[in-house]
Amino acid sequence: MQAKSAHDTVVIGGGALGLLSALVLARTGVRVVLLEREVVGAESSWAGGGIVSPLYPWRYSPAVTALAHWSQDFYPRLAEQLLEQTQIDPEVYVTGLYWLDLDDGAEALAWAQREGRALQSVDIAAVQRAVPALAAGFGRALQMADVANVRNPRLVKALRAALQQMPNVTVHEQCAVSGFIRDGGRITGVQTAQGDVHADQVVLAAGAWSGELMKTLGIELPVVPVKGQMILYKCAEGFLPAMVLAKGRYAIPRRDGHILIGSTLEHAGFDKTTTEEALASLKASAVELLPALADAEMVGHWAGLRPGSPEGIPYIGPVPGYEGLWLNCGHYRNGLVLAPASCQLLADLMLGREPIVDPAPYAPAGRLTSVG
Structure with missing residues (x-):
């Protein structure tokens, strides 16, 4: 890699947030180089479930809601654009989502009325008819019929393919960033084992690893890894026609x-090993939701690291005192949900355009502290 590079922007991180940040910027003509420490799309973006909604949207702040609503409305168009450009279908699959036996159903319905979202109470007998594989014994249900899930490994594959087609984008994998290049109060690039990469702007979208990189500047960014383990079954097509969620666990077809x-939700640092304890717990949840899974073939068990942040509110915007450095990280459990809006907002701010939502809640200013 050359020491000097004619790049407008360096994006650190090749997950959904980094890939889509690069794509949105590149579509405006910006020259982008994306640096990924391992392989593009192989961390949290690959490991997640891909529900295009926060698990319990009414429990989040208006800041998360604003990004979620914009993204949910945009996802079908994003999938169409990527399919047309790359011939890779991210499979945005509208199945709807049933929440079963919630303790805060009244709050959920009040939130939906306030926000104009189509969440409704459904008779449990109607749910059983719609989802015959569902276990008996549930008493109450809420449904949002228009919730989709995206097949996240295919989404990141499509994003990568889209970037590869663009002459103003360069992607470097196996290229870990170790620090930032500073010129006075300005960030002018990044340091890597393959050499320095210079650019006018640097975007940090490194997921759970973002906090570690900010420490090299003496800044405490409260983004920490939170491990999540999942399992995968192979069933007949149509076995589960809708997503179901109970007791904090979900099934996604x-x-x-x-x-x-x-x-699972585990605070275990950067350890991504799977455990027998989690496997047993997830299998128990699977059978509790869908009894027929007791006899189904389990074909996968893995772990990923979510970028945990206070209240799950991401950091999107410029870092005060470090001109040229931008954040797009800390999305916790909602990276795939919030990605389209987050990346559009970032691009709006970087390019001086009217932002799609009020950027104030996500601004790093006032939310960062010095290490020490």
């Missing part, structure tokens, strides 16, 4: 009959 069950 893919079009081809694969069923995802997730997920």
